Amino acid sequence: MAKRKSKREYVWLECKQCGQRNYRTSVSVAEGTPKLELKKFCKNERMHVVHKIRRK
Numbered sequence: 124m125a126k127r128k129s130k131r132e133y134v135w136l137e138c139k140q141c142g143q144r145n146y147r148t149s150v151s152v153a154e155g156t157p158k159l160e161l162k163k164f165c166k167n168e169r170m171h172v173v174h175k176i177r178r179k
């Protein structure tokens with residue numbers, strides 16, 4: 124059994140253009156969920172577009 128010490132939550136990185144969830148990552152939720160926006164590669168558009176964090 125693995126113990127998790129840090130408050131981390133798995134989130135999706137959702138493409139702003141097509142709404143597809145391309146990446147899964149974890150963020151710290153110790154002080155509330157940060158509204159992060161990252162430029163990631165989307166295979167739909169075949170270019171880098173802004174992805175926003177999407178909680179489950």
Ligand SMILES: [Zn+2]
Nearest residue numbers: 138141165167
């Ligand atoms: Zn896209």
